[in-house]
Amino acid sequence: MRASQFFFSTLKEAPAEAELPSHKLMMRAGMIRRVASGLYNWMPIGFRVLKKVEAIVREEMNRAGAIELIMPAVQPAELWQESGRWEFYGKELLRLKDRHERDFCVGPTHEEVITDIVRKEVRSYKQLPLNFYQVQTKFRDEVRPRFGVMRAREFVMKDAYSFHTDFESLKQTYQVMYDAYCRIFQRLGLQFRPVAADTGSIGGTGSHEFQVLADSGEDVIAYCPTSDYAANIELAEAVAPTTPRPPAAVALEKIHTPKVKTIADLVAFLNVDIKQTVKAIVVEAEDGAPVLMLLRGDHELNEIKAEKIAGIKSPLTFATPESIQRAFSAQPGSLGPVGFQGRIIADRTVAVMADMICGANEDDHHLLGVNFGRDCAEPEVADLRNVVVGDPSPCGQGELALCRGIEVGHVFQLRTKYSEAMKCEFLDREGKLQPMEMGCYGIGVSRIVAAAIEQNFDERGIIFTDAMAPFTVDIVPMGYRRSEAVQQAADQLYADLTALGVDVLLDDRDERPGVLLADGELIGIPHRVVIGDRGLKEGVVEYQHRQDSEATKVNLDQLLSVLKAKLNLA
């Protein structure tokens, strides 16, 4: 591509709306432009990058035996009513009516449509397993779109759905997809980690997320530095302490604690170790009754773990102040287990505590020296909290560390949730009708672009890998329109590289050298060849990788072979 024939729209300053480095750089590089909240134009440079990512995803999906098709973005309500998700999906589902007042939605995902396809097309176990995928625009009416295309409402997703006769077959394909995802993210040059994950609103059993490691990520990952254990903090197990509960050492004592409402207040007021304090959180049971959850003062409630406990209302609902007043005769900030008649669930850490400090169920009062079995009943015990740095790893091999990640892929074992609801069945060897086992596998294609930039940039701009770059080589002539020698050398190299199938940009724009160099760096072209009269006199040009600190001189007669080596061409 000749730059003079292409469209550049780089900016020196990023719009104020952009916060993250990736968002700012994508705006400055002219890759994307905002149309409305969470809706973006992919400008020519950004579009090229998007297509590069798609190409790799397609190659690896095809290699893994998945079959591409495409489904409509707009889907009829009937299918969603059949799966039950018309009711449960909530406001993220953009619903609309056609001219006949019939209900439709803009697809946030395609389980229903693909299941509809397969139940109509597939009859026999002989036709299974099958794995279909598409690369398609999805729409989720996010509560808060942000960070540019990182969390957009409309985004490009690769979604695949597999169908099986049995769980074994599902697990096999799940593993094949897992491996394919690893290859994809490796080829894209991303620093990533597969982590065990919660299944969320998609439903099903086993699930892994593929997280690109970045401080700006919205997810927190717990991992073990000495093993390959890694899990989303939503799921990461806080293992039960192995130490037994110490015997009670002090007597129960009620003290006046005016204006002490939080654990921080309590620690400051009493000047005690936060690890002796217990916080009380009241949630609703399925029947609406208050349930008391107890956590050590320095720990956080994990709502996902909490709502999975039998009898607890899901989604997790905190008790209202009125219901708390009725059940405890006190307000939040002064609550505790002593005297409470309802269900009490203690976190595993709390279960082995003695001489606890907690609310007295009397406003402005706390209790010292609270002990289970002596001052109140033994509680139920469950894993209720988020893991923290230093917790023993569930793998048994070390201590957990935390980092942040951007979720770019997610694989699920759906099992028969959709096939049963939608009667997606096949005849087995015995001629018996069975629901198909299903898996689904998503990759956030447009998000990957942002995530890759988040991980690879410097003060000059984006640093793309060859695999993702809008152009692989940037030919920068110094004075293309002034020097015949320069023009000739640049044109020759352009022709040679084009013949080799290299995605090359010849920057023949009539701009000052600084502009050409700066633009090439901003949009992240990995390889650059600078051609000028100065070097040509000595028969050399300059090569510089985007990550090199300076250029190296290359003899013209070796240029092509040097570049071939840099580009990993035969």
Place this chain on the structure above:
RNA sequence: CGGGGCGUAGCGCAGUCUGGUAGCGCACCUGGUUUGGGACCAGGUGGUCGUGAGUUCGAAUCCCACCGCCCCGACCA
């Protein structure tokens, strides 16, 4: 939806408190000089100051309502 902030030229901003007919840098256009790191000189284009309704002789500025955008919390590729 709750809390905080912001809307003035394509982008970044000043002006708003204290009302008086809108400004700076970048970008863009013309001419000239330049040409190995975002040039210089001269001249120019471009804004119903988010929208509506008020107060006032007069509103970017004051009042009210609405809309949009960004950030922090509940969703997820």
